[in-house]
Amino acid sequence: MRRLERTRRWRVEHGSTDTTLPSCRPPARLLQQQMCNDPGVDARGARLTGTTVRPMLPADVAAAADAVRRGDWGDREAFFRFATGHPNCHPILAERDGEIVGTGVATVSGRVGWVGTIWVAPALRSRGLGRALTEAVIGELEGSGCRTLLLVATEAGRPVYERLGFEILTHDHALVASGRGTGRTLSAVDRSVRRFAIAEDLDAAAALDRWATGEDRRHILATCDGWVVDGAPGEVTAFTLRSPFGGVATVARDAPDALRLLDLRRCEAGPEGRVRAGVLDGNAGGLERLVAEGWVEVWSGPRMIRGEPLAWTPTGIWSQFNHALG
Numbered sequence: 001m002r003r004l005e006r007t008r009r010w011r012v013e014h015g016s017t018d019t020t021l022p023s024c025r026p027p028a029r030l031l032q033q034q035m036c037n038d039p040g041v042d043a044r045g046a047r048l049t050g051t052t053v054r055p056m057l058p059a060d061v062a063a064a065a066d067a068v069r070r071g072d073w074g075d076r077e078a079f080f081r082f083a084t085g086h087p088n089c090h091p092i093l094a095e096r097d098g099e100i101v102g103t104g105v106a107t108v109s110g111r112v113g114w115v116g117t118i119w120v121a122p123a124l125r126s127r128g129l130g131r132a133l134t135e136a137v138i139g140e141l142e143g144s145g146c147r148t149l150l151l152v153a154t155e156a157g158r159p160v161y162e163r164l165g166f167e168i169l170t171h172d173h174a175l176v177a178s179g180r181g182t183g184r185t186l187s188a189v190d191r192s193v194r195r196f197a198i199a200e201d202l203d204a205a206a207a208l209d210r211w212a213t214g215e216d217r218r219h220i221l222a223t224c225d226g227w228v229v230d231g232a233p234g235e236v237t238a239f240t241l242r243s244p245f246g247g248v249a250t251v252a253r254d255a256p257d258a259l260r261l262l263d264l265r266r267c268e269a270g271p272e273g274r275v276r277a278g279v280l281d282g283n284a285g286g287l288e289r290l291v292a293e294g295w296v297e298v299w300s301g302p303r304m305i306r307g308e309p310l311a312w313t314p315t316g317i318w319s320q321f322n323h324a325l326g
């Protein structure tokens with residue numbers, strides 16, 4: 001219902017005359033923002049004439065992923081597929097002359113919302129489309145009750161976000177390590193680690209995750225499989241959980257558990273495998289220990305925030321699902 005009200009507001013603010021409202025997730029033609037109807041309004045808007053922003057639907061996924069691939073920004077297909085089917089994700093796209101020329105994904109994790117996968121086709125950059133997509137994602141998140149917005153910025157994205165009031169909170173450091181090559185399951189290697197059992201572990205894993213991230217990511221954890229370390233009965237002290245789109249989140253109360261889980265992931269990966277980790281500035285000790293164990297830092301970028309402060313424990317975070325939703 002709230003979504004429908006937002007839909008109506010967005011349409012009214014942007015002067016649409018179509019009053020038909022969708023009954024659930026709106027079909028593509030309904031929730032649509034015409035970027036500029038009057039080329040005479042101002043030079044910036046005029047450069048976006050004919051570009052519309054609307055929700056990304058499952059039927060759009062292959063074309064959207066293809067556009068992003070051709071725009072040299074990697075393979076987002078599995079993530080778009082997840083996002084178009086997941087109730088807490090609201091993916092959008094920009095369209096021009098029947099081509100997909102931009103994307104964005106809003107993810108609602110309680111009062112915290114993530115701005116992700118803001119991408120504009122190279123030929124249409126510097127016309128304000130990146131800003132328009134980001135504003136649409138922000139509107140979706142704030143309309144869903146998010147009071148703290150987060151994102152991880154690339155160099156190209158950072159000025160767009162700064163102009164929209166985002167500030168640097170910390171930095172993400174992405175690391176990779178090669179697999180150790182046996183392909184054994186974790187439990188065969190380390191008996192204190194066991195399979196994540198959603199029915200028994202979800203509450204405890206979500207509580208641990210909330211402590212570390214300050215977010216309510218139960219909705220994502222419920223879609224994952226992986227491994228947990230037990231604490232007291234009913235307590236999970238560490239987990240490493242793989243999402244359906246492939247990203248793995250690792251969270252731990254204590255560094256030794258995190259290092260053990262990441263090491264076990266390396267053992268689990270075949271000889272050709274690569275494992276990813278991700279730590280924040282506040283976990284300089286963890287970063288040092290990972291590097292000492294052969295992990296290589298491959299990327300670092302600012303994590304930005306807008307809105308209310310985040311109550312979190314960044315030292316508990318050891319890898320991210322991805323940089324679009326943390």
Ligand SMILES: CC(C)(COP(=O)(O)OP(=O)(O)OC[C@H]1O[C@@H](n2cnc3c(N)ncnc32)[C@H](O)[C@@H]1OP(=O)(O)O)[C@@H](O)C(=O)NCCC(=O)NCCS
Nearest residue numbers: 044118119120125126127128129130131153154156157159
């Ligand atoms: C980051 C990205 C989305 C920005 O998209 P964009 O459409 O170029 O963004 P905008 O046009 O809103 O803003 C970019 C710049 O154009 C300027 N601009 C906006 N409208 C303009 C206009 N009509 N005329 C001239 N300049 C304009 C903005 O002021 C901004 O200036 P800057 O280059 O000094 O920072 C795009 O570069 C991209 O897709 N990069 C690859 C993927 C990526 O890094 N995504 C970010 C993930 S965090």
